[in-house]
Amino acid sequence: MRILVIDELCPPQLGGIQVRFKGLATQWAAMGHEVHITAIDHLGTSPEEEVIDGINYHRILKDTEYYKNGPFGRKISTIFSYTFKLKPFFKQQWDVIIFCQFPVLPQIFYKLFYRKRAKTAIDFVEYRGSKLWKVINNIILNAADEAICISNHVKQCVLEHRKDHLHIIPSFVDTTDAVSVSKSNYIFMGRMVEHKHPEHAVQGVLAYNKTYGKNMPLQLMGGGGMLNDLKTEYAGDGCITFLGSVDDDVKQQVLANGRILILPSEREGMPIVVIEAMAYGVPTITTDYPGNGTQFFVAEEQFGKVAQPDVDDIAKKIKEIEDNYEAYVARCNEIKSNYDTKVIAQKYLDIFR
Template sequence: MKGGVEKRIREVSVRLAERGHEVHVYGMRCWSDPATIERDGVTIHGVALAEALYCGGRRTVPQALRFGRSVLRPLLSSGADVVDCQNFPYFSCFAAKAASALRGFPLVVTWHEVWGDYWYDYLGPRGVFGKAVERLAASLTDHPVAVSPSTARALEGLGVSGPVPVVPNGIDTARIAAVVPAAEESDVVFAGRLIRDKNVDALLRALVPVRDEVPDLRALIVGDGPERPALEALARDLGLDGAVTFTGFFPDHDAVIAAMKASRVFVLPSTREGFGIAALEAMACGLPVVTADRPGNAARDLVRDGVNGFRSGLSAGEMGEKILTCLNRDQENRDLIARIARDFDWVSVTSQVESYYRDLL
């Protein structure tokens, strides 16, 4: 399964190649020999053998260090005009900076998220080291790019001179439009990993007052993760076991889109989102989005209150009220929401990336 970072790299790279640019992608090799392959006009270099990214539920530092060390020599010999390095897992940014200084090409660092004090939640007292590395990485280039206004503001908080340009992530609107709605309809849908930061428990509690107004309420929780057993137990305790269905992960992404198209409101109560592609995909399906109004949730940047959804607190009363308001909207509003999402098509995003590179040169 591809994450938002990997999806951005692929979608932009392929489209840049279609426009006549020579595009090379450097990453860990998760395929058999040869180490360098070509896909869809893009040359992909496996600079080191793939290994587990997580240990005990946390990203492993040795893996990040090995990738950073392994990518230096290929970048030095790349002959690149521009190098765009994704900010995480940081150590590759330092290798790219060294290659940039030695070879003279401009270095872009694309920031998908800034953790800041969240490092202490993630690592406890050791978070001071993660926070320090992040701040140092933010100082490596004069050409940072953020994928959301929230991330741009957080970068300025790290001392990056602003304003930081924002080039968002995107969606394939044509592919989404071609997906047929699922046969099983629902009123409310969530899609994502069932982890603590997604706050699906807040959604379940908000569904209690919603069900008081909509007795035949149907809600889908699409996804899986370590919180699922506790969330299923909470749904039973709240008397929602007949109204809420936990589907697990679907076999392909089109099935997620189909479920969205057969629903009426998408709810993302997450307090940590680097961008919120699932929310944007829901908007492309015409769904209003109710999302958490928290600084760490970049999905709130996509929402215009009262137009394509609402920013909400996590209390059951407030979130439930926002969900009910969305449920009462008509089809005309769905069409407006889908039109707003078209501004984020990958074609438009690629044009913004291309323009930014040209300005550097």
């Protein structure tokens, strides 16, 4: 198959959506498919054309002011420029065109102006429910042949806008090399920013240790604006270790020694860190915020606990998992193969057969 992915960013910038497309595209290329990804170079330092792991990257526009600017966190004029620069790609013959949920406009443009169309899909990973976003969602979700949702929770939200050709393609990892070494550390993985609430992970573990007479360590991986303040605040507590941004080798080592993942975020779709932890037999505790889609996945698959967004309840949920720990590990090991990269990549393409 000849596959075109319309993303907005690409390596070396890797947000959650870009990690998802990179993983899928790498596997599709390994399966013998021809894969192209278009994107905006918002760093301004990357080559316009590049092949990485068999994927053909096309950074067709440079704008260092694009990202985190404008009313939607994106520079609107750049979205229009990017969309028009896609015309040479839209004129080509493709078996499948997959549109990233952002930056919204390209899929609308393609539907309106290109009659000899490839099969199209929108990859929808995060539902935003404001009045304005409901209008936008209604347009973009009906601009593609297929709507691919990252979780059942997102699919239920999308049902407000369309009823047919809905699919669930969850996050995924390569599960074959994930081997647990010990179960010695609690883990937080994510950016140190307000809506991720790393401080709740720290306080929840400290509350658990104090309440139940334990001395369990917590390792936190991730950079961000809160990191230095948190390191200063908890500098005297030997149970808490801030690792900052880490490479893949360190991340795999931490996961291999992980015991429970604590993810107290306000806003998530279906973060890959949950699947990464599951692959190592590490159950998850997440929180009951309305915008946290992870809670529904954890509850549906029953490999962890959903806590109230309260430090004491996080500590209580840690205790509940510890009291039946082997059962949660067994559940992780039972279901992890369903989220292997090869399985999900094939499932994705089967939609277009």
